[in-house]
Amino acid sequence: MRISTAESQVMKALWARSPLSADEIIAALPADQDWADATVKTLLNRLLKKDAIAAERDGRRFLYRPLVAQGDYVHAESQGLLDRLFDGRLAPLVAHFSQREKLSDQDVADLRRLLESLEDGK
Amino acid sequence: MRISTAESQVMKALWARSPLSADEIIAALPADQDWADATVKTLLNRLLKKDAIAAERDGRRFLYRPLVAQGDYVHAESQGLLDRLFDGRLAPLVAHFSQREKLSDQDVADLRRLLESLEDGK
DNA sequence: CGCCATCGATTACATTCGTAATCGATCTCG
DNA sequence: CGAGATCGATTACGAATGTAATCGATGGCG
Numbered sequence: 162m163r164i165s166t167a168e169s170q171v172m173k174a175l176w177a178r179s180p181l182s183a184d185e186i187i188a189a190l191p192a193d194q195d196w197a198d199a200t201v202k203t204l205l206n207r208l209l210k211k212d213a214i215a216a217e218r219d220g221r222r223f224l225y226r227p228l229v230a231q232g233d234y235v236h237a238e239s240q241g242l243l244d245r246l247f248d249g250r251l252a253p254l255v256a257h258f259s260q261r262e263k264l265s266d267q268d269v270a271d272l273r274r275l276l277e278s279l280e281d282g283k
Numbered sequence: 284m285r286i287s288t289a290e291s292q293v294m295k296a297l298w299a300r301s302p303l304s305a306d307e308i309i310a311a312l313p314a315d316q317d318w319a320d321a322t323v324k325t326l327l328n329r330l331l332k333k334d335a336i337a338a339e340r341d342g343r344r345f346l347y348r349p350l351v352a353q354g355d356y357v358h359a360e361s362q363g364l365l366d367r368l369f370d371g372r373l374a375p376l377v378a379h380f381s382q383r384e385k386l387s388d389q390d391v392a393d394l395r396r397l398l399e400s401l402e403d404g405k
Numbered sequence: 406c407g408c409c410a411t412c413g414a415t416t417a418c419a420t421t422c423g424t425a426a427t428c429g430a431t432c433t434c435g
Numbered sequence: 436c437g438a439g440a441t442c443g444a445t446t447a448c449g450a451a452t453g454t455a456a457t458c459g460a461t462g463g464c465g
Contacts, residue, residue: 239368242364273398345442411463412460420451427445
């Protein structure tokens, strides 16, 4: 069962902190994402139906918490992109950004550090 | 105007070789993607409407060719994923795969080579 | 105790997407 | 010349998605 992009906004809030009530989720959403309260409620219900989150009664309201791990979601999305566009491999993606000159010095430094730590850990 | 995943299959064929007639596109699609001919025609028309491709009459039929560059599409998709999931940065994506132990030796070697060439080029 | 505020649940609705059938024009072969 | 094949164009239609209004139950305040 797929988590849509709108739904993932809600998940993001819950991944950051949980459990949260609907109100808290609405408050936690980025300000530029100004959905009507009802919209968030809809998304919560859809996520419930998909078993992506669980709700636990807390008196009058519910507290929601993620059932799907953020890492799993991120991984599925990322791997999907790699599969669709880069033959499933990571290096070509990085090469793509490199060719487009979209690698900041920061990026390069980060990547270098990462590779070094991989070597150390080996 | 967004290119959907189904549409991108057609684009992929055209990016590989163009111009192509509808028939040729249908033939070029991966065998496991067995769409009815009509389906491909629909996708072609949607892409035309979006100005993602152009059609040039060739006697009785049309020859199609991409207007959107593959690199532009790939970049938009990739950057979109990075923005949504990795704060817009590349290194965290690589780190993610690393943490999930999804980096093959091949990947690591490729990345290392890539970084080296960046250094050389600098 | 009654009424309004507040929740979650249900219903709504336009758009996009995946997938395709059908239609209308045109070409080609007998 | 006429009928069937072949194209692209038009129409179809259900599922998913984004976005939200409305409804029904419940609880707190006056």
